[in-house]
Amino acid sequence: MVRRILHNFTTRLLSALLSFSIVWLTARYLGAAGRGAVSLFVTDCAALLLFIGLLGGSSLIYLAPRRNLWHLVLPAYVWALAVCALGTGIIGLLRQPGATYLLHLGALSVLQALFSINTSLLLGRRREQTYHLLVVMQVALLAGGLLVAFSGAGPWRAVSSYYYASYLAYGLPLLLSFGALLSLPDPRLRLSRRLRATTRELARHSRGAHLSNILAFANYRLCYYFVAYYADTKAVGVLSVGTALMEAIWLIPRSTALIQYVELVNSPARSLPAAALRVARYTIGGTAASVLLMLMLPTALLSSLFGKEFGPAHEVMLLLAPGVVIMALQMLVSSYFAGLAQYRTNNTAAIIGLGFTVVACALLIPQLGIRGAALASTLSYSASTGFLLWKFWRATGTKPTSFLPQAADVARVWHLMRAKSI
Secondary structure (H helix, E strand, C coil): CHHHHHHHHHHHHHHHHHHHHHHHHHHHHHHHHHHHHHHHHHHHHHHHHHHHHHHCCHHHHHHCCCCCHHHHHHHHHHHHHHHHHHHHHHHHHHHCCCHHHHHHHHHHHHHHHHHHHHHHHHHHCCCHHHHHHHHHHHHHHHHHHHHHHHHCCHHHCCHHHHHHHHHHHHHHHHHHHHHHHHCCCCCCCCCCHHHHHHHHHHHHHHHHHHHHHHHHHHHHHHHHHHHHHHCCHHHHHHHHHHHHHHHHHHHHHHHHHHHHHHHHHHCCCCCCCCHHHHHHHHHHHHHHHHHHHHHCCCHHHHHHHHCHHHCCHHHHHHHHHHHHHHHHHHHHHHHHHHHCCCHHHHHHHHHHHHHHHHHHHHHHHHHHCHHHHHHHHHHHHHHHHHHHHHHHHHHHCCCHHHHCCCHHHHHHHHHHHHHHHC
């Protein structure tokens, strides 16, 4: 398990570095306003993808080892196309961003949705190397496309370049993912009662599993819309840089949580291995250490890297720091309940967090701006994580303090490091 977590972490680390280059390129060449426009577009796409998960998402990983993949693909694709079309129309009515924006939003959300469905199925079948390759390729193509576009002068240094680079970044890996699915041994789709039964099963699991993801997304990104309303797109750009830098650290807990989830859904015992708690402590310790290192970045360095407009991003990072560590703990605990299909617990935690998000954003952002947005996120993460830890304690008897790194963990890591150096 540890080896697979390290492989997943390596992939996510590479993806995070490439994602950082995307943040840097868009901030450096488009400025705070351009970076804010890109952030809002990415947020709109992510919102559509969340509702696509109501008939797919993590439930595809859960059902992939148990069902014919082609019985899962067809309903997931049909639902994805319907959500992208309807969601694009709703965003057009609510925000009225213009026809060109909506055209790119609809087309790119479809590409992202199909890519997400295919890679989820591959991961569910434990084709992890293929999954990692496709994910890294997608981010690398986006970063490379932006680098080529922004290296020239003139009209290519515009938000529209992000759209065109995204077509390449999602289109090519999507085509390759089809080949990987076709190589799996499942017999091709036959319309039958089993297809209808699988569709109903997918819908049942997805509704419970994915509601918490929708609510979690609102906790993560609702503040962007509050800032855009009370301030402007430029403020959203500054907030997005500080948020992106801190959330990059989540590649550590997400790597552990994903492998833990896959292990649970594929394990007949459906229980967490004894070593998992120790790995969780390593994960929390590594997350906290990474947060401290990130906070050591001086404001002057941020201004020199991204531009003078982005100096205030350091204040965002300081206020987000406690929430980032707390949220790492939530990812580990929520993956346990998701792996056991106990979705109600995760949903309740997300609802609690969303309540704190809405109230805190409404009260703090008009007064504190982007600092209020960061503080609202930390308060939300703390409330929802506290509830999950209480439920985990009741379900397993494991106290919340058991997740804190212990002296024995440090000694074990030191012993392993010395053994490898010999």
